[in-house]
Amino acid sequence: MGATSDTIREHFPDLVLHSHAAFGDETVCVRPEGVAPVARFLKYGAIPAFDVLVDLTAVDYPGEDPRFEMVYHFYSLVGRIRLRMKARVSGDPPEIDSLVSLWKGANWYEREVWDMFGVRFRGHPDLRRILMYDGFEGHPLRKDYPIRKRQPLVGPVN
């Protein structure tokens, strides 16, 4: 495995589930309660520090439990290496810790995940819809949202 995954595994042995590497980049899968501690370690404790949160998104696996997989991409400017962190969540609604206290840029990414997938973020200062209008019902990027369903605010439902 890679150097970064080994470092994380040393510091958090009971939170890391597994890891793999491909084409020079590593992926580490953690438990959902480990997302906040591992991210804080990556930003402040790791050498090189992963100072940039590149992306934050989710994937819906409808048949599986836990259903949603959170995907985080980090980049280290000093070390010029990338890391992907994944965590599976489930629940109704699924909840996970917010990374807004560490990276301000995570604010709108988490709002997008809430809008499209319905994953709540504990500790997010302003969790509301960002792409759809406020009264929209449902979370459109879930696999069980009907693909041809329309909810117009004005105009006919065609």
Place this chain on the structure above:
Amino acid sequence: MGLRRAVAGVFGDQGFVTTRLDSLVGWSRKYSLFVYPFVTACCGMEYMSVSCAHYDLDRFGAALPRFSPRQADVLMVVGTISHKIAPVLRRVYDQMTEPKWVVAFGVCTCTGGFYNNYATVQGIDTIVPVDVYIPGCPPRPETVLDGVMKLQDKIQKQRQEY
């Protein structure tokens, strides 16, 4: 012959022209279009190209954009309209004063384009009445100018309201 001499006596050598008031008003309205560019997406780039020097919308009299609905007469809807912005578009259209025309610029405004999904209005004619549809993704500037000329024909030939 006698009539011409009689007219020349009154107007000198200027002569005079007869027409219908509708045609005269149509002529003046079509050559002084004040466009409200309701631009949301990529078609805005083509609107900018059409407005600028090479393809020049100014020679059609439609140079000045007016960003107040009260001062504009053509609502040019440029770019994808989502369900979130649709009430805003309807409100802008309602605030425009007569006479007003609407141009649907680009396929996203004509039919929803290739965005057949939960977020996009499938054609702005579900919200506002449209006079000219300009298809294209984005339409070439020549297509836009053709659409503006068709709008001008429509304005010239329509029964004018006063």
